[in-house]
Amino acid sequence: MVVKVLGQPSYACPRRVILALLEKEIEHEIVIVDGKVGQDKGPEYLKLQPFGLYPTIQDGDLTLFESRAIIRYYAEKYRNQGTDLLGKTLEERALIEQWVEVESQNLNPPLMQLVIQILVYPAFGRASDPKVIEESEEKVAKVLDIYEEKLSKTKYLAGDSFTLADLTHLPLTYYLLEPLKKPYLVRDRKHVSAWWDDITSRPSWKKSVELYPFPF
Amino acid sequence: MVVKVLGQPSYACPRRVILALLEKEIEHEIVIVDGKVGQDKGPEYLKLQPFGLYPTIQDGDLTLFESRAIIRYYAEKYRNQGTDLLGKTLEERALIEQWVEVESQNLNPPLMQLVIQILVYPAFGRASDPKVIEESEEKVAKVLDIYEEKLSKTKYLAGDSFTLADLTHLPLTYYLLEPLKKPYLVRDRKHVSAWWDDITSRPSWKKSVELYPFPF
Numbered sequence: 261m262v263v264k265v266l267g268q269p270s271y272a273c274p275r276r277v278i279l280a281l282l283e284k285e286i287e288h289e290i291v292i293v294d295g296k297v298g299q300d301k302g303p304e305y306l307k308l309q310p311f312g313l314y315p316t317i318q319d320g321d322l323t324l325f326e327s328r329a330i331i332r333y334y335a336e337k338y339r340n341q342g343t344d345l346l347g348k349t350l351e352e353r354a355l356i357e358q359w360v361e362v363e364s365q366n367l368n369p370p371l372m373q374l375v376i377q378i379l380v381y382p383a384f385g386r387a388s389d390p391k392v393i394e395e396s397e398e399k400v401a402k403v404l405d406i407y408e409e410k411l412s413k414t415k416y417l418a419g420d421s422f423t424l425a426d427l428t429h430l431p432l433t434y435y436l437l438e439p440l441k442k443p444y445l446v447r448d449r450k451h452v453s454a455w456w457d458d459i460t461s462r463p464s465w466k467k468s469v470e471l472y473p474f475p476f
Numbered sequence: 477m478v479v480k481v482l483g484q485p486s487y488a489c490p491r492r493v494i495l496a497l498l499e500k501e502i503e504h505e506i507v508i509v510d511g512k513v514g515q516d517k518g519p520e521y522l523k524l525q526p527f528g529l530y531p532t533i534q535d536g537d538l539t540l541f542e543s544r545a546i547i548r549y550y551a552e553k554y555r556n557q558g559t560d561l562l563g564k565t566l567e568e569r570a571l572i573e574q575w576v577e578v579e580s581q582n583l584n585p586p587l588m589q590l591v592i593q594i595l596v597y598p599a600f601g602r603a604s605d606p607k608v609i610e611e612s613e614e615k616v617a618k619v620l621d622i623y624e625e626k627l628s629k630t631k632y633l634a635g636d637s638f639t640l641a642d643l644t645h646l647p648l649t650y651y652l653l654e655p656l657k658k659p660y661l662v663r664d665r666k667h668v669s670a671w672w673d674d675i676t677s678r679p680s681w682k683k684s685v686e687l688y689p690f691p692f
Contacts, residue, residue, distance in 0.1 A: 326577035333570040354549040361542035
């Protein structure tokens with residue numbers, strides 16, 4: 261059964277799912293749902309994803325949305341295929357989940373604000389708010405200071421191997437370096453910088469960027 | 477080994493963890509970390525939780541933070557003790573995780589804005605922003621419209637039994653009814669209202685409210 265990934269594969273949340281499918285060597289196909297012509301808020305897509313957000317997967321009888329729920333499902337279902345993304349013990353998994361949540365709760369909100377204010381608003385002719393940009397950058401910097409300390413002790417966020425904790429960071433953190441032109445947030449932190457080089461050297465990342473170039 | 481829950485138990489995220497421990501019948505004790513006297517940003521607590529946020533648990537050698545990571549860990553570790561919160565199959569768990577993420581990504585951000593603007597800012601003498609309040613309430617209402625539709629089909633968010641998907645909603649949704657004085661957001665939606673009455677009739681909820689009254 262080929263997994264269908266519905267959405268816009270160049271966007272951050274669908275990319276999170278695609279990266280997990282690539283790491284787990286799971287056959288999948290992309291079904292474009294084009295927000296530019298309103299398909300994301302159309303009746304057909306809303307039946308699957310009532311919030312009209314990307315991505316949704318269809319896998320046999322299972323319809324599932326929310327990127328972090330999807331990556332957990334496939335990491336567990338194909339435990340012994342491809343890269344182990346969940347650790348060996350319940351305690352290892354707990355620490356992986358901890359860092360997945362740190363990304364979701366602490367890093368993602370201010371980082372998404374930067375994307376919205378610097379890239380999305382201007383693209384739609386709306387003015388951005390310099391104060392929000394300044395505050396968001398400060399918040400991102402504080403989170404990355406904590407990552408720097410953690411990554412001085414372990415090679416990856418949740419220990420010595422690449423897991424969901426690292427994978428979940430890839431799609432949005434990328435924006436800091438290229439589209440947002442704030443590479444110093446990563447590069448001025450020695451261990452964060454080395455971690456970033458390591459996780460973006462993975463074939464899954466390279467393939468996703470090649471297949472689905474970033475929209476900005 | 478008694479699980480130590482560090483933080484302020486009357487706050488939403490520690491309460492999420494306490495509810496899970498009560499549902500799973502896990503012995504635990506509260507260790508107050510008092511933000512009012514700066515303990516949350518003190519060196520001792522920051523060693524355990526570098527962001528200075530509540531809660532953190534200590535369980536033997538394991539130190540873990542992020543409430544949603546903690547509740548997943550205990551729901552899985554004590555699978556056969558207390559209430560089953562994760563479903564019977566990987567697919568059931570995936571749908572539970574989906575709704576845990578919906579709370580985290582779609583409901584929590586605007587609901588937290590309402591708490592901050594209406595309760596926290598005035599308590600610290602800071603003016604709230606009526607436009608942010610209005611927009612946040614609209615966002616909460618839209619999410620609850622989708623819940624209304626879902627709960628017209630299944631008794632609980634992820635199916636026919638109470639799971640982590642429902643539990644994770646308890647601590648913050650409560651604010652709508654009492655402290656924020658917006659009960660109509662719940663009560664004007666028949667199925668959301670019945671769901672709310674059902675999940676707040678659980679002994680775990682009653683005990684948590686009795687032991688740790690709300691700060692507002």
